[in-house]
Amino acid sequence: MTHKGKHTICIHDGEIKDTQFGGAVSPIFMASSYPFLDVDSMRYPRMFNTPNQEAIGIKIAALEHAEAGLPFASGMAAISTSLLAFLEPGDHVVFQNEIYGGTFRFANEELEKFGIDYSFTDGIQASDFEEKITDNTKVIYIETPSNPLLTIMDIESIAKLAKRKNLISMIDNTFASPINQTPLDFGIDISIHSATKYLGGHSDMLAGAVVGSRDHIQEISNKGKNLGGNISDFMCYLLERSIKTLGVRVEKHNENAQYIAQFLENHKDIVKVYYPGLTSHPNHNIAKRQMNGFGGMLSFELKDQFNVKEFQKSLKMIKPSMSLAGVESTILMPTLTSHTSLTEEEKKKQGISNNLLRFSVGIENKEDIIQDLVQAIQNQIK
Numbered sequence: 435m436t437h438k439g440k441h442t443i444c445i446h447d448g449e450i451k452d453t454q455f456g457g458a459v460s461p462i463f464m465a466s467s468y469p470f471l472d473v474d475s476m477r478y479p480r481m482f483n484t485p486n487q488e489a490i491g492i493k494i495a496a497l498e499h500a501e502a503g504l505p506f507a508s509g510m511a512a513i514s515t516s517l518l519a520f521l522e523p524g525d526h527v528v529f530q531n532e533i534y535g536g537t538f539r540f541a542n543e544e545l546e547k548f549g550i551d552y553s554f555t556d557g558i559q560a561s562d563f564e565e566k567i568t569d570n571t572k573v574i575y576i577e578t579p580s581n582p583l584l585t586i587m588d589i590e591s592i593a594k595l596a597k598r599k600n601l602i603s604m605i606d607n608t609f610a611s612p613i614n615q616t617p618l619d620f621g622i623d624i625s626i627h628s629a630t631k632y633l634g635g636h637s638d639m640l641a642g643a644v645v646g647s648r649d650h651i652q653e654i655s656n657k658g659k660n661l662g663g664n665i666s667d668f669m670c671y672l673l674e675r676s677i678k679t680l681g682v683r684v685e686k687h688n689e690n691a692q693y694i695a696q697f698l699e700n701h702k703d704i705v706k707v708y709y710p711g712l713t714s715h716p717n718h719n720i721a722k723r724q725m726n727g728f729g730g731m732l733s734f735e736l737k738d739q740f741n742v743k744e745f746q747k748s749l750k751m752i753k754p755s756m757s758l759a760g761v762e763s764t765i766l767m768p769t770l771t772s773h774t775s776l777t778e779e780e781k782k783k784q785g786i787s788n789n790l791l792r793f794s795v796g797i798e799n800k801e802d803i804i805q806d807l808v809q810a811i812q813n814q815i816k
């Protein structure tokens with residue numbers, strides 16, 4: 435099937451015509467009260483069916499070649515609602531070993547209360563997932579590229595396994611964004627985003643999104659009405675505005691990250707660079723097959739003699755930040771922030787060194803980003 439161009443979808447799909455004044459952009463409809471004459475005509479923000487919520491759903495669905503889409507108030511609302519929509523007491527879900535910290539906590543702290551059983555894989559091959567599947571497994575959940583080591587999973591092999599075992603497959607597609615990866619084309623059932631990241635892209639909003647078949651999205655919507663993680667119409671407007679430039683932003687993120695990854699890989703004070711666009715990445719060929727671009731996220735490890743915290747403080751433009759995927763470059767030390775709770779042994783097992791930095795490459799001029807990195811490295815050497 436051929437699809438419309440991504441940039442065109444980013445700008446036009448789902449837009450609401452301003453029939454009153456003919457304005458060029460979708461109006462915001464903030465109403466939480468609409469006519470209620472019979473059940474079929476009910477509109478209410480918690481029903482995911484205000485004009486702006488529907489408009490965003492159409493746009494994100496088109497971007498990922500899905501039948502339907504739903505916006506949420508946060509990535510975690512999208513993830514938790516999607517999981518709870520398909521898991522009943524007594525069911526089991528298999529998670530990839532490396533997943534976003536919030537999803538990991540949701541699994542460990544919440545699922546048991548719903549009587550839902552779960553396992554994490556020991557590796558990233560389809561066979562590692564198959565090994566954990568039990569008679570009551572219902573869902574397989576992956577994340578690629580993953581955080582913070584940019585591990586690449588073979589999406590198609592997981593989708594095939596899920597189909598063969600009659601399971602629902604879900605992916606956290608946040609790091610790739612719909613521009614770089616359309617998992618439904620490889621047979622995945624449900625693709626989820628923290629729209630706080632690339633879809634939003636300006637570090638000024640919190641939102642989530644889910645896309646899938648009409649039936650699956652209906653089930654998630656039904657569950658969402660009970661859980662209430664709905665997005666406001668104002669945020670829908672901001673998200674629509676942001677997505678208009680998603681294509682051009684992500685292409686620039688891709689270009690900058692590739693250039694910087696190669697520069698760092700050749701730098702004498704850098705031990706290792708993790709980026710799926712490097713031929714040295716163990717799954718570069720899988721990434722090439724399933725991604726249109728390799729994304730704006732990379733990680734690198736400074737040599738042992740460096741004080742990584744001081745290195746971060748020496749940066750003049752690149753900001754230390756917990757979040758990622760904004761137009762500005764940000765950096766984070768997983769062992770001091772997102773992954774502090776891991777023991778030394780767990781860190782070692784996951785390959786997360788104390789000198790590792792996760793770098794969200796922005797869309798500034800790449801020479802300026804490199805200059806900032808270089809001056810901070812030199813500052814440490816003197």
Ligand SMILES: *Cc1c(COP(=O)(O)O)cnc(C)c1O
Nearest residue numbers: 508509510534606608628630641
């Ligand atoms: C940030 C993030 C989330 C959670 O999204 P929120 O919008 O913060 O709720 C989920 N998955 C990934 C990969 C993320 O980076």
